[in-house]
Amino acid sequence: MKSTLIKHGLVYAVEAHQFQPMDVLIEDKQIVAIERHIKAETDSTIDASSLHIAPGFIDLHCHIFNHPLFKNGRLPADRIGVNQGVACLLDTGSAGPTTIDAFKEFVIDTQSTATYALCNIGSPGQPGITGGHAATPELISLSGTVDAIERNPDWILGVKVLASSTHTGLMGLEAVKIGRKAAEIAGTPLMVHIGNAPPLVDDVLDLLRPGDIVTHAYHGKTGGVLGYNDLVIPQFRAAVERGVIVDIAHGRSSFSYQTCAKALDQGMPVHTISSDLHGGNINRYVVSLARTMSKFRTLGLSLEDVIQAVTVNPAKAVGLDKKGFGQLNVGGPANLTLFAETDRAVEMEDAEGEIRISQNWIEPKMVFIDGVCFETTEVL
């Protein structure tokens, strides 16, 4: 049995929603103690005196279905997972009913990062990063989506629909209704991408139920969650009030500092911070989940709120809390991310080309998954 003592870290206490100076003792796959001063003979000791310790980071929206036939634009999970200090990744609809079974063989079984998926209602999924995968009735499969989830309940955690002209074309609103129905039958959440009309985001939001996830919520395209005079549209406010989850999913074209700042000013939330990382945005715009998190520090979110948005909130959103994520408990699995927050000034570009300079730069150093430690290797 391998044991590790992490000394002098600032540990995120989930219930208190604050960082507290603590030591953490890990034995085998488990956290066995979180206390102010732990004395123990262990196989290894980590000095975390300049580091924060959080539940393992979760990226609720990315594209890691790295199948040889479909890898156009996809990334190997570990490149944006353990190599970047992220413990758990959710692939959001890269695969659909006819392709998703291969996700286990090509992703889950080959990668060290914990990986899960949402099933796209478009039969092929998104083979590349271009659109049209669910633009005609015969490409959309209600029964296929439900069957895929029933075949793979351990790792398909919900349904994905892309409600934008780019992807679902004139099927738009009908596609969302079918996705909602699939989620209802399968008993999972629905994640809905919002983008270019049609369909109108106003109509899409009205279809969402409590616990559904609206992703790319603060994109900068015309016809998003801001309407006349940049006021939040009533359909978005109503969706938030009835419990729809607001997800960021930065991506190449889906996050605007200005949209987000205006929504925050009007009391709108950021529940989950995710990257939408794929091959087309890892070298510019997004780069990493950590960089996306740092952007929210410049928008005024506290470090605690940013950490909650990549741990507790995404875990609850798709049931990852029942798989040992989004928590840091004695007796629980040792899934954690150790990171530094520094004053390093980095130019951070949003999807609209606006650059802001970091003041609170979040830099993961290592991640534990079930007690196994991985050091960060990717440039962030």
Ligand SMILES: [Zn+2]
């Ligand atoms: Zn995406």
